[in-house]
Amino acid sequence: DQQVKQNSPSLSVQEGRISILNCDYTNSMFDYFLWYKKYPAEGPTFLISISSIKDKNEDGRFTVFLNKSAKHLSLHIVPSQPGDSAVYFCAASALTTSYGKLTFGQGTILTVHP
């Protein structure tokens, strides 16, 4: 049962344009959401997070939007840069009902072309 889904395996964007990565979840108990970025042969690194009491969180070029009614979140990268090319994983946890174990999506490969 895939509780966190990233339905787009890959995304290709031109440098300077916006990248939008999407993520859907099914577990209504999830109350904390994160995005991780992963380069080949490296561990994922934390990018940005959002709790369920918010619908938007912004950090520089990265903004995460949460739509609780649709059980959907998205990561916007503006402007996209070639160094942003990586695999992006969304993750979710239920902090109020567990110790915070994360459930990850399958990942989306982002390629930013110069």
Added chain:
Amino acid sequence: SQTIHQWPATLVQPVGSPLSLECTVEGTSNPNLYWYRQAAGRGLQLLFYSVGIGQISSEVPQNLSASRPQDRQFILSSKKLLLSDSGFYLCAWQSTGGSGYTFGSGTRLTVV
């Protein structure tokens, strides 16, 4: 500051051989510890997690086992590797109480 060490970085092992991957965390106490695997072209699959010494929970039935002999040490093992055990193994720690993980640099395991 907290750091996480994972080794080795790469490993090529024959089918049927044993496995031991080690992960240690510095600069924190009583972390939650995790082992994940990323198979080729797939997402991150949680294998084991631990909330304390000697406490191991398994997420999926498999050929692997985990142990936590010390507060900041997490070991992934197998007695006999299968071809299907190939993948990229990641250790992660999380402070007690939740929020995000910090991942190690990973181990690329190829079973031949």
